[in-house]
Amino acid sequence: MPTSPSTTARHILTYAQSWRGGGVERVQLRLLRDWVAAGRRATLVIGDPNGPLAAELPDGVETIALGSAGYRRLLTAVPRQVARLRPDLIFCPGNHYTSVAAATRLRLGSVCPPIVAKVSNAMVRPDQHFPVAQGYRAWLRLHPYFITHVVAMTPAMASEATTAMGMPAGRISVIANPPARAIPGAVTPALPNGRFLLGVGRLEPQKRWERLIDAMPQLDPTIALVILGEGGQRPALEAQIAALGLSNRVSLPGHAADPLPVIARAAVAALVSDFEGVPGVLREALALGTPVVTTDSSIAVHEIVTGPALGTIVPAGDPAALIAALGHWLAPGRARPVAVPQPGENAGSDYLALFDRLVER
Numbered sequence: 001m002p003t004s005p006s007t008t009a010r011h012i013l014t015y016a017q018s019w020r021g022g023g024v025e026r027v028q029l030r031l032l033r034d035w036v037a038a039g040r041r042a043t044l045v046i047g048d049p050n051g052p053l054a055a056e057l058p059d060g061v062e063t064i065a066l067g068s069a070g071y072r073r074l075l076t077a078v079p080r081q082v083a084r085l086r087p088d089l090i091f092c093p094g095n096h097y098t099s100v101a102a103a104t105r106l107r108l109g110s111v112c113p114p115i116v117a118k119v120s121n122a123m124v125r126p127d128q129h130f131p132v133a134q135g136y137r138a139w140l141r142l143h144p145y146f147i148t149h150v151v152a153m154t155p156a157m158a159s160e161a162t163t164a165m166g167m168p169a170g171r172i173s174v175i176a177n178p179p180a181r182a183i184p185g186a187v188t189p190a191l192p193n194g195r196f197l198l199g200v201g202r203l204e205p206q207k208r209w210e211r212l213i214d215a216m217p218q219l220d221p222t223i224a225l226v227i228l229g230e231g232g233q234r235p236a237l238e239a240q241i242a243a244l245g246l247s248n249r250v251s252l253p254g255h256a257a258d259p260l261p262v263i264a265r266a267a268v269a270a271l272v273s274d275f276e277g278v279p280g281v282l283r284e285a286l287a288l289g290t291p292v293v294t295t296d297s298s299i300a301v302h303e304i305v306t307g308p309a310l311g312t313i314v315p316a317g318d319p320a321a322l323i324a325a326l327g328h329w330l331a332p333g334r335a336r337p338v339a340v341p342q343p344g345e346n347a348g349s350d351y352l353a354l355f356d357r358l359v360e361r
Helices: 023-037 052-056 071-085 095-111 130-141 155-165 209-218 234-243 260-265 280-287 319-330 347-360
Strands: 011-018 041-048 062-065 089-092 115-118 149-152 172-174 196-200 224-228 250-254 268-271 292-295 311-314
Touching: 011 023, 011 071, 011 095, 023 041, 023 052, 023 280, 023 347, 041 071, 071 095, 089 095, 089 347, 095 115, 115 347, 130 155, 149 155, 149 347, 155 172, 196 209, 196 260, 209 224, 209 234, 209 319, 234 250, 260 280, 268 280, 268 319, 280 292, 292 319, 311 319
Parallel strands: 011 041, 011 089, 041 062, 089 115, 115 149, 149 172, 196 224, 196 268, 224 250, 268 292, 292 311
Antiparallel strands: none
């Protein structure tokens, strides 16, 4: 396969498993919109083209649907599509997808185009047991051999990547995610009439929504809980809600096409995950003047919640601290934070500038 004569990233290829509602894929679609608007050719290899995020696919993106969200399909299909299409650059949208990048580099070798990978989740994982943590650390140390350049969303995440991966600092850039924008015509889910606590994220084990549900009996009984998102934990969470007798206070309305109006109305936005990257929901809440309560799930959390006037950071395994923090922010008359503008307005063009430098080299 001959190398491309291009000195700019005229054609960018990226990939994802599905459009079922993950934050990584949502940011990927925002970036694709900006790249297409800038006149670049963009190809997205998507495992399962169905799901709520399908409505956010920008016009002009070439899609290759594999018919299955299985990870193995990506491992074989992406190298094959790269060999066929010969893009100028490959964009790996998150940590979860770096095995596909490794498979592509292994198959194509020296004729593989540059691969840029975004750090989307914490690389220090206190939730992992010792043997798994050892294996994960060893895997991260292999990344400099198949990833050309890493993008971290904050300086602290960049430092973590340097340490965890052994990636030279010159091969790491800091580019914030593009901020969420209002989606005209998006349907807002039914919400409680009174004040409510809000969680936004997939219903998956990482998010640990059961912690938030467990806290509800200890909070003001007039406060409701709404968790926006969908996922495999729904049956377990619904059973927990029923067992605690909270069916009249806790609702799981599913995926919201545009959560911003709900975040703006919430009394508090809560994130109780074991691990995160740079949680977009925290930035979105603070940009709307909504206070946040979050577990210490990422080094980047401290770069977002920079002071007690914005919210509270609690240890991941401390239910008493979580209840106390929620009770503080839910107290009647509690002042809301001054809105904090989100970074990342020029994220799309910043990525393209990086891509062009790598392709030119």
